[in-house]
Amino acid sequence: MEGGSGSSSPCPLDKEFSDQIAVLLSPPSPESIKDYYDELMKTRKCNNLKINFSNSSGKAVYAIKEFEEGELVLKDQILVAAQHISNKVDCLVCSYCFRFIGSIELQIGRKLYLQELGLSANKECKESLSRFPEKACTRVLDDIKKHSVSNGSHGIGSSTYTNSKDNSIPTEVLQSLINGNMSLPYTNLFALPSIFYCPGGCKEEHYCSKLCTDLDWESFHSLLCTGRNTEPSKRDAILKFIEHSNGTNDIFILAAKVISYTILKFRKLKRLRFKENEKRAKLDETDFPLLLEAWKPVSMGFKKRWWDCIALPDDVDSSDEASFRMQLRDLAFTSLQLLKEAIFEDECAPLFSLEIYGHIIGMFELNNLDLVVASPVEDYFIHIDDLPSPEKVEAEKLTRPLLESLGDEYSVCCQGTGFYPLQSCMNHSCCPNAKAFKRDEDKDGQAIIIAARPIVEGEEITISYIDEDLPYDERQTLLADYGFRCMCPRCLEEMPGM
Incomplete structure (x- = not known):
């Protein structure tokens, strides 16, 4: 099987399981698409929308009722998502639903403390965290708590890190915020879910x-x-x-989660079959349909090889395109080999082919919606600022130094990338009738789509994949990353020569 960009694949599994890979990557039939989305819409009670499929334009979402401007059109649950590594310094969130967790005090203290270690997003956080992973950050905080308990005080003595900023916060104050020994005014109005820890004992994942x-x-x-x-x-x-x-590239984490999801679902399906006394030891003609069934939610996403579908960056000359795409393929193969070393299972071997891995990554490039959850820390400081004068003056004796130390980063939201099965069916338009928009009540990572203008029954629901306020040429350049040229009414009107 070819690995794209005109050369054979370096992964032996691509050849060994070429037949199974071809089936896994074959486009679902219109009947299977209809059955899958009809059941998904029923399960999620999306009674006001329907998904149609055509061979010419693929999937599309249509309204089966009228929507007023600002009305909720869709609340879509995540299939798979991950918080950006650079964002983990700024926001402690549930690793499954991405709600902020802990307390306002913990969010502020943790962020300032980790920034003191040189891990802020403005200090090459991505590179720093690759050397100083999140688990180490968590363990640093654990060490602070342990030290506090052993010393019976809030101070951490001569072993502390010191803040070099003029508006620095003493480390003992940060420690007290982190371990819950210091309360800020009015944070009871912004209560967050308690923290639940990984049952496997790791320090990377936390839950609400x-x-x-x-x-x-x-x-x-x-x-x-x-x-x-x-x-x-x-x-x-x-x-x-x-x-x-x-x-x-932290998109590899998402690809690993897709493969893990498929393996675990395959295991579950196999256990159900075992209960019917139909045991099989290896991947064979009987087991492969189970793998296909486990893969079905992923099969519905539009996908191409990552290194083939990504647009050529402006700083790469067209004469170097083949080399550029080969470098991406080799990078993906290196990642795949590391993942294979970690979680490979013989029964699911086709999932560890470079062809499958490349298409999974490409699916995120072509279908992703930014995962965004607003920070309650921002809401908290806005509340303090809106207090009447006497209360505000008193509260700011504690909050003003923290806000000044946080600076412009006080309002950083949770940011990541996700794949949303229903939202991914929405087509692009540069004059969309709907938009992704988080309301005050939306506290987790679900995709929220609201009507940008009145929508009539039977009208296709469209969103913009890019900033639609950009000029025509810039919009088309950005949309090339999604593998198409936009021919919406606005683009047809603005097209040169029209």
């Missing part, structure tokens, strides 16, 4: 509830956990994969 803890473990994390319960050689392999992803 037992439900999210269990769902993440059952869907993804049980294969990717680096905790004490993971076999040491496997744990080391996972850590190498994560370190490589953090240092290169």
Whole structure:
């Protein structure tokens, strides 16, 4: 099987499982698409929308009722998502639903403390975190708490890091915010869910509830956990994969979660079949349909090879295009080899082919929606600023130094990338009738789509994949990353020569 860009694949699994890979990557039939989305819409109670499919334009979402401007059109649950590594310094969120967790005090203290270690987003955070992973950040905070308990005080003595800024906050204050020994005024109005920890004992993942803890473990994390319960050689392999992803492209983390999701769902389907006494030991003609069924949610996403579908960057000459795409393929193969070392299973071997891995990454490039959750820290400081004068003056004795130390980064939201099965069916328009927009009540990572103008029954729901206020040529350049040229009414009107 070809690996794209005109050369054979360096991955032997591509050839060994070429037939199965071809089936996994074959476009679903119109009937299977209809059945899948009809069931998904029914399960999620999306009674006001329908998804149609045509061979010419693919999937599209249509309204089956009228929507007023600003009305909720869709609330779409994540299939798979991940917080950006550079954002983990700024925001402590649930690893499954991406709600902010802990307390306002913890969010502020943790962020300022980690920034003191040189890990802010404005200080090459991505590179720093690849050397100083999130688990180490968490352990630093654990060490602070342990020191506090052992000393019976809030101070951490001569071993502390010191803040070099003129508007620095004493480390003992940050420690008190982190460990809950210091309360800020009015934070009771912004209560956050308590923190639940990974059942496997790792320090990377945190949750807002037992439900999210269990769902993440059952869907993804049980294969990717680096905790004490993971076999040491496997744990080391996972850590190498994560370190490589953090240092290169964190989209590989998403690809790993897709593969983990499929393996775990395959196992579940197989267990159900075992109960019917139809045991099979290896991947064969009987087991492969189970793998196809486990893969079905991923099969519905439009996908191409990552290194083939990504637009050529402006700083890469067209004469170097083949080399550029080969470098991307080699980067993906390196990541795949590290992942294979960590979680490979013979029964699911086709999932570890470069062809499948490249298409999974390409799916995120072509279908992703930014994961955004507004920070309650921003809401908190806005509330303080809106207080009547006497209360505001008193509250700011504590909050003003913290706000000044945070600077412009006080309002940084949770940011990541996700794949949303229903939102991904919405086509682009440079004059869209809907938009992604988080309301005040939207506290987690679900995609929220609202009407940008009145929408009539039977009208296609469209969103913009880019900043639609850009000039025509810039819009078309950005949309090339999604693999198409926009022919919406606005683009037809603005097209040169028209």
